[in-house]
Structure formats: structure tokens, C-alpha cells
Amino acid sequence: xxxxxxxxxxxxxxxxxxxxVAAGQLIDDEPEKALEHARYARSKAGRVALVREAAGLAxxxxxxxxxxxxxxxxxxxxxxxxxxxxxxxxxxRALGRPERALEFARSSxxxxxxxxxxxxxxxxxxxxxxxxxxxxxxxxxLQGDDLDAKRRDPWSARLFYAYADNLAAAGRTEEAVRWFIxxxxxxxxxxxxxxxxxxxxxxxxxxxFLVQVPKPPAPAEADAAKADADKADDAESGxxxxxxxxxxxxxxxxxxxGAATDSVAADAADKGDASAEDDDVVNxxxxxxxxxxxxxxxxxxxxxxxxxxxxxxxxxDAAESVxxxxxxxxxxxxxxxxxxxxxEKDDNAS
Numbered sequence: 538x539x540x541x542x543x544x545x546x547x548x549x550x551x552x553x554x555x556x557x558v559a560a561g562q563l564i565d566d567e568p569e570k571a572l573e574h575a576r577y578a579r580s581k582a583g584r585v586a587l588v589r590e591a592a593g594l595a596x597x598x599x600x601x602x603x604x605x606x607x608x609x610x611x612x613x614x615x616x617x618x619x620x621x622x623x624x625x626x627x628x629x630r631a632l633g634r635p636e637r638a639l640e641f642a643r644s645s646x647x648x649x650x651x652x653x654x655x656x657x658x659x660x661x662x663x664x665x666x667x668x669x670x671x672x673x674x675x676x677x678x679l680q681g682d683d684l685d686a687k688r689r690d691p692w693s694a695r696l697f698y699a700y701a702d703n704l705a706a707a708g709r710t711e712e713a714v715r716w717f718i719x720x721x722x723x724x725x726x727x728x729x730x731x732x733x734x735x736x737x738x739x740x741x742x743x744x745x746f747l748v749q750v751p752k753p754p755a756p757a758e759a760d761a762a763k764a765d766a767d768k769a770d771d772a773e774s775g776x777x778x779x780x781x782x783x784x785x786x787x788x789x790x791x792x793x794x795g796a797a798t799d800s801v802a803a804d805a806a807d808k809g810d811a812s813a814e815d816d817d818v819v820n821x822x823x824x825x826x827x828x829x830x831x832x833x834x835x836x837x838x839x840x841x842x843x844x845x846x847x848x849x850x851x852x853x854d855a856a857e858s859v860x861x862x863x864x865x866x867x868x869x870x871x872x873x874x875x876x877x878x879x880x881e882k883d884d885n886a887s
Contacts, residue, residue, distance in 0.1 A: 541587035553578045557591045568598035579608070586616035593621070602628040619646035623657035626665065635665035656683065656692045660699045672707040679703060686719040694724035698731050705738060714738045 542550040556578040563571035575588075575595035582588045593608030606628045613620035626638035641647065642662045650658060659679055666675035679700045683690060686697070701716035717735035724731055 541585055542582070544585065545582055549581060553582050553585075553588065557588065560591055560595050564595055564598050568595065568600075571595045572599040572601065584615070586612045589615065590621075594624070597624050597628065600631075602631045619649040619654070622646055622650060623654060623661050626658060626661045630661065630665050630668060635668040638662065638665040652683075652690075653692050656696055660695065663699060663703055667703060667706055672703070675703045676700070676707055676709075686716075686722075689723055694720050694726075694729060694731070697723055698729045701731070701734065705734075710738055 542553060545553060556574040560571040560574040560578070563574070572592075572595040575592040578588045579592045589608050590612040593605050593612055596602075596605035596608055606625060609621050609625055622641045622644070626641040629635070629637040629641075638661060642658060647655070647658060659681070663675040663678040666672075666678055679696065683693070684696060684700060690696075697716050697720035701713045701720055704710075704716060705713035714735050717731045717738065720729060720731035721735060
């Protein structure tokens with residue numbers, strides 16, 4: 538600081554230095570008072586780059602965006618270097634000009650930034666993309682080699698937090714929770730509310746109890762899950778391609794099958810002399826017809842539905858065979874009863 542103020546008279550340099558120090562001490566807790574000190578210093582030493590930089594930073598923290606841009610641009614002209622590109626870009630965002638913020642990322646000065654400054658600029662650029670409704674681009678803007686949950690750089694917590702925040706905005710909630718947890722673990726100074734955000738997104742569960750990386754399913758579970766997914770896809774595909782004709786055909790088949798089932802049940806009721814074993818077979822056949830109907834409904838009216846039709850035909854044949862056997866049994870019983878009556882009459886006649 539002293540080197541920057543050497544161009545000033547000794548007494549003035551000391552006074553300006555005190556005001557700049559005061560601005561630095563108040564900038565976080567009382568930014569308005571910090572801005573007052575910085576403005577006073579600027580009024581006395583407006584041609585010193587350090588003073589204009591202090592004024593720009595104080596204006597930024599106080600929410601005076603246009604003033605911050607003017608002061609920081611002046612500081613860059615006087616002192617050279619890339620300056621505070623991230624803050625300048627953020628001021629443009631605050632003024633509702635996110636497209637101007639993107640220009641800073643494309644400037645030649647961006648290549649001169651230190652690693653931590655480059656990360657801050659990426660965070661701001663992601664915010665600008667988000668302001669423009671480019672949610673996926675905002676997520677991509679933050680990706681890089683340093684976006685590694687195992688790293689513990691000074692800027693890791695802020696980078697992880699910003700990434701999680703943009704994932705949440707893009708509707709990728711599970712990933713957002715995971716990265717909020719990563720941010721909380723990297724935030725040893727507890728400067729962010731990453732733990733609270735993770736808890737909110739996960740439905741109120743404490744962050745320390747959340748599973749960061751889901752376990753892969755066991756092979757059998759994975760196969761079952763895949764089979765269920767394939768079945769659901771087939772059902773959706775069949776339903777989409779069937780149309781009204783398919784629906785009518787299914788209704789007719791169901792009506793026929795229902796009539797066949799009712800007929801089998803009626804015969805079983807009327808012919809109560811049939812064996813208990815045959816009754817069970819008839820009931821099983823009726824149940825199989827219903828199962829075939831359900832299977833056909835799941836498969837739709839496309840190519841996948843042919844198997845269901847074959848199943849119903851086989852079940853209908855089985856039901857018919859059982860009915861024939863029951864008729865035969867009834868007929869045999871009738872013949873035996875008639876024969877018994879004849880014998881009884883002969884005995885009486887004798």
C-alpha cells in the first residue's frame with residue numbers, strides 16, 4: 538500500500554491509508570460505512586489505482602453495482618492486469634445484463650487469472666447462464682478437473698456448492714444432494730449452508746445420515762429390475778400402437794373368454810355328481826383363462842400379444858376337455874342308474 542501512495546504528500550498518504558484500512562475492516566459487516574471511507578479516499582486520491590480498487594470493492598459489497606464497475610475499470614486502466622473480472626461480471630448480472638457477463642469469460646484477460654480467480658469467474662458465468670435460462674449450460678460451465686469430491690482446495694467448498702445449486706435448479710435433485718454433501722465436507726470453516734440445503738432437498742433427513750453414493754443392486758435384483766423395466770416398456774409400446782381397433786379386439790376376446798368361463802362354471806354347478814378332482818381342474822382352467830386375459834392386456838395388441846392368444850386357446854381346450862369328461866361321467870352315472878332301476882324291477886317281478 539505504501540508504494541502505491543508514495544505519489545501523495547506524506548500527511549495525505551497516511552490519512553488515505555487509514556481510510557482504506559477502515560474500509561477493509563468494515564467491508565463484510567458494515568459495507569455502507571466501508572463505502573463511505575473508500576469514497577473519502579477516492580475524493581483525495583482519485584488517481585491512485587489502489588484507491589480506486591478499494592472504492593470499487595466497497596461499492597460491490599454495498600450493492601452499488603454501476604459504481605463498482607466504474608471504479609474497478611478505472612483501477613484496471615491505471616494499474617494494468619486482469620483486475621477483478623469475476624466481480625465485474627457479477628455486477629453485470631446484478632444489473633440484468635448476463636450476456637455482458639459472458640463476455641468477460643471470452644476476454645484475453647481471463648487467461649491471465651490465477652486459479653482461484655478463474656474458479657470464481659466460472660461460478661459467476663454459470664450464474665449468468667442460469668439467468669438466461671440455460672440451466673444445462675450452467676452445470677457444464679462448472680465442470681472441470683477441480684470438480685472432484687476428493688479435492689480440498691481453498692475454493693473447493695464454493696465450487697461444490699455452486700455446482701450443487703445449479704444441479705438443483707436443473708431438476709437433478711439426487712446429484713444436487715450428493716454435491717451439497719461434498720460441499721459441506723469441504724467447508725471446514727462452515728461458510729456455506731450446504732448441510733441445510735442437502736437436508737431440505739432430501740426431505741429433512743440430516744446430511745450426515747444421507748447416502749452419498751447409492752449401492753449397486755445385487756445381480757438378481759438387477760435382473761428383476763431390468764425385466765420389470767422391459768415389461769413396462771413393452772406395455773407402453775403396445776398401448777401406443779394398438780389404437781381403437783386393438784381395444785375392440787381385446788374386448789371381444791375378453792367377452793368370449795368370459796362366456797367360456799361362465800359356461801364351464803355353469804356346467805360344473807349343474808353336474809354336481811362329477812368328481813371333486815374334476816371340479817378343481819375346471820376352477821384351475823377358469824383361473825388360467827383370467828391369467829391369460831391379464832397377460833394379453835399387459836402385452837397390448839402388437840406382436841407381443843400373440844403369446845397371450847395362444848395361451849387362451851390352450852386353456853379353452855383344457856376346459857372343453859374337462860367338460861367332456863364330466864359329461865361322460867354324468868352319462869355313465871345315468872346309464873348305471875337306469876340299469877339299477879331295471880334290475881330292481883326284475884327283482885320285484887320275481
